[in-house]
Amino acid sequence: MRLELLSVRRRFDTAGRHCRDVSRKPAAGTPVTAGFRIAALGILAAIALAHGSAAGASDAVAAGRIKADQVCANCHGLDGLSGSGGNSALSPILTAQSRDYLVTRLKAYRSGSLEHAQMTLVARMISEQDIENVSAWYSGLEIELSGNATLAEDQLEPGAASGKAKAEQLCGHCHGVDGRSVPDASAATVPYLSGQPGEYLIDRMLAYRSGRIDHPQMTPIAKSLSEQEIANVAEWYSGIRIDVLGFD
Numbered sequence: 001m002r003l004e005l006l007s008v009r010r011r012f013d014t015a016g017r018h019c020r021d022v023s024r025k026p027a028a029g030t031p032v033t034a035g036f037r038i039a040a041l042g043i044l045a046a047i048a049l050a051h052g053s054a055a056g057a058s059d060a061v062a063a064g065r066i067k068a069d070q071v072c073a074n075c076h077g078l079d080g081l082s083g084s085g086g087n088s089a090l091s092p093i094l095t096a097q098s099r100d101y102l103v104t105r106l107k108a109y110r111s112g113s114l115e116h117a118q119m120t121l122v123a124r125m126i127s128e129q130d131i132e133n134v135s136a137w138y139s140g141l142e143i144e145l146s147g148n149a150t151l152a153e154d155q156l157e158p159g160a161a162s163g164k165a166k167a168e169q170l171c172g173h174c175h176g177v178d179g180r181s182v183p184d185a186s187a188a189t190v191p192y193l194s195g196q197p198g199e200y201l202i203d204r205m206l207a208y209r210s211g212r213i214d215h216p217q218m219t220p221i222a223k224s225l226s227e228q229e230i231a232n233v234a235e236w237y238s239g240i241r242i243d244v245l246g247f248d
Contacts, residue, residue: 057136064137067130071122072138079244080138081195089199092191095242099139100188106131145194147241149178156236163236166229170221179237195242201234 069078072094080095094102108114109123110131123131148160156164167177171193174186179194193201207213208222209230222230 060133060136061140063130064133064135067126068134068137071126072134075118079247080141081242081244089197090203091197092200093195093197093242094138095195095244096141096143097138097192098182098187098190099135101191102135102138103131104188106135141247142245144243144245145178145180145240146243148236148239149194149241157239159232159235160239161236162229163232163234166225166233167236170224171233174217179240193237194240196237198231198234198238201237202230205230205234 075091109119182190208218
């Protein structure tokens, strides 16, 4: 967006000089065309649209931060990483999660197509716009990956190394081996796994494995894994550290 706006501004600066030139009496033999005036107006409209879009996005993020602080931070943390509530160890990290995924998930809790003791209540307490804003806040956080993501194969703990190998076999196609390479077509339904709490990942996989949660893809995958393999995969993904940049 910044590059596009800069490009528009540069074009406008050039066009603006021409607009001032033609506001004076043109030099003999220099035609002033209606087409040029229309082009200049088009550039002005593009600038107004770019400013409006940027302001709208900024307002949504600011409103989302306020709402997240009110209703999300106790379990998930305002930065999406660190909740203080008693259920926070079983609460997923929301930091830089896909916006489409967050919106889809919250709307599912709100409609009742997904049920959860806490999240169904929370999603019904907030408006559709709040859902969009909170999702804009968490998805827009800038991050850097470290931990397992930066270690060579021979530097990984044995469990994490085994988990990475299993993730390459079974998880990489949808979630990415790094836990963040979700295909665009799946962004609304497939979460990022990098940095998720190990306890949370194990709990989810065991729920799929036992049938407590039924899912067309995840249930058969979880049933194909032993409890040790589930623990190893969780060690791999949870060991990919997420650091939030510029958060205050």
